[in-house]
Amino acid sequence: MRILFLDLDSVSPRHLGCYGYHRNTSPNIDKIAEKGVRFNNYYTSDAPCAPSRTALMSGQFGIRNGLVGHGGTAGDMKLEGVNRNLFGRLSVGGSLPSFLQLGAGLNTTLISPFPQRHATYNFYAGFNEIINTGEFGMESAEQVSPVVRDWLERNAEKDDWLLYVNYWDAHTPYRAPEIFGNPFADEPLPEWASEETLGKHKEAVGPHTVHELVIDHNGNTYTNVESEKFPRSPGEIKNMDDLRAMIDGYDCGIRYLDDHVGRLFALLEEKGILEDTIIIISADHGENMGQLGIYGEHGTADDGTCRIPMIISWPGMQQGIVDDGLHYHLDLPVTLAEMLELPASPDWDGRSYASVLKEGKECGRDYLVVSQCAHVAQRSVRFGDWLYMRTYHDGYHLFDKEMLFNLKEDLREEHNVAEQNKNICMEATYYLHEWHDEMMLKSGDDVDPLWTVMKEGGPYHAKGFLKNYGERLVQTGREHQFNELKQKHPSEFPEENVEARAAFTRAMMKNLF
Known part of the structure; x- marks a missing residue:
């Protein structure tokens, strides 16, 4: 058995051709989707990067494993405590790689700098071989691909491996090399990208809204100062040309990495094993491109951030089908256990969707609860046509405490209809409380890490920024917004x-x- 897992950081399904995007950003990924299963409503349980990958690898929601942020106490997993044994839970089948290593007998390899980037060294548990590409996630595909190709040249024809690879090109700052050009320069923007929409977004406030797209670590604030090193990432969106630069920069990042993964597929085909290799293509989170007025960030518990691609091409299983059921990314470990006819860890929170792969039989959940505690503190419920969002800390965006969006009619989350649909909000809060009760009972302690984040001063990426950001708001004629934020x-x-x-x-x- 061979498994190639491509984890494409920040890639939104809305910008992939196989998910209906009008631009040809992903021809090689689309080919894999044609011969596999594409999941249409697949969500990370916890965003962004570190919480998402920790939930996937541990098989547990962040509320249980403890890692929901990028700093402070909630930037680490909870200790196992007095019940920890010699090896620890993650070492002996409790993590996805250790399960595949010990349960399925696979040689497991990770090619990624991610654990060092976020100090999530628990992510290593179960990998036989770890290759850190060494630039903390600032790698471009031309740096990652040679490492992957070298490994495949040496190991591809063996029949007992998992290769997990990170590509970062769709993550800000957008960094496709200048020589790549812009294949989308003459193509139309998405229909939503209009003067009217941009005008509305100019009224928004907060990090990664159109006026401040860049973080200035030296000044401890958000700004519009662009980097000469990353010309594809604008510092501010003042007009339609800037909006095009933002969208083109993101789409070029996706197309650039797609070219590189296409070469990997070609290598597997050359070696005669492409048709025998399980290929999984997903992401840790999506990317807001105007949703909630935010651009080039993955900092909310909304559809833009939390909905992710999932494409599985499994030899001998369903081909060319689309599943519309609601699934979490942490459902994958349990699914693999069923597919491999192995017992799943009793500590995992996932629910198998193996029936989709085997029979095309839908088995989605009734609702999902997704969380974000690194940029804002939010929990959201996805059910039916609805996305209900509850905000505990707005990350200085002036979000309403309750937001409700009908995704069937308002896919881009432009119209908060919570006030007009109190009954739907009450249904959502019922689901939220049911989930919370279940998770707290399973946790074995009384610690909800969202409230740990709140007690420690708020989300890591917002902590301590308001005073300096407030000075910028005053200097740029937006003192009224600063006063609202202070209140x-x-x-x-x-x-x-x-x-x-x-x-x-x-x-x-x-x-x-």
Whole structure:
């Protein structure tokens, strides 16, 4: 058995041809979809990068494994505690790679810098061989592919391997080399990309909205200063030319990595094993391209960020079909266990969709709960035509506490209809509470890491930014938005809280004396 798992960071299904995108971004991926199964409603349980991959590899929701953020206590998995044995759960079949290593007898190889990028060293558990491409996720495909090709030249014809590969070209900053050109320069933009939409998005506020697309680590804020090193990534979207640059930069990143994975498929075909290799193509998260007014980021618990591609080409199984059921990415380990006729770990939270691969029989869930705690703190419920979003920390975007979108009518999340559909919101909160109760009972402790994030000052990518970002808002004529943000986040300005309390006390004492 051979398994090639391509983890394409930040690739949204909405920008792949096999998912209906009008641009030819993914001809090689599309060919694999034609002979496999394409999952249309496939979601990461926890976004973005580190929470997503930790949930996949551990088989557990972030609320259980503990890793839901990119820093602080919730940037690490929960300790196993007094029940931890000599090897630990992840080492002996509790992680996806260790399960395939010990249960299926595969030699498992990881080609990725991801564990070092996010210090998620638990991600290594179960890989026989680890090849760190060494640039913390800033690699381009021309740096990754030679490493993959070298490994395949040495190992492809063996029949007992899993090769897990990360490509990063669709992740900001968009970095397809200049020599690649722009194959989309003369192609129309998506229908939604209009002057009207851009005008609306100019009213939005917060990181990675049209006025501030770049993080300035030195100034501890978000800005519009572009990098000469990454000309495909604009710092600000002022007009339709800038909007085109943003969308073209992303699409070029996808097409560039697609060219490279196509060469890998050609190598497998040359060696006569392409038709005998299980190929899995997915991503850790998608990419917001205007949804909620956010561009070039994966920082919310919405459809743009959390819906991901999943394409599985399994020799001898269903070919050329589309599944519309609701699935989590952490359903994969349980599915592989059933496909391989092996017992699944009792610690996993997933539900098998092997019947889709074997028979084309739909077996989706009634609803999904997806979470984001690195840029904002949100939990959302995806059910029927609806996406219900509940915000605990808005990451300085002025999001409403409750948002509801009818994805059938409003796929791009432009119209919050929560106020007009309280009954739908109540149904969603019922699902959210049912899921939360189940997860907390299974966790074995009383710690919900979302609230750990909140108690430690908020999401990592928003922590401490408001004062400096507020100065930028004032300097650029948006003081009213800064004032709104201050009202929503008074704890960011303790000196003003002290003065407000003192003034209140003086007023009360005046009445007393």
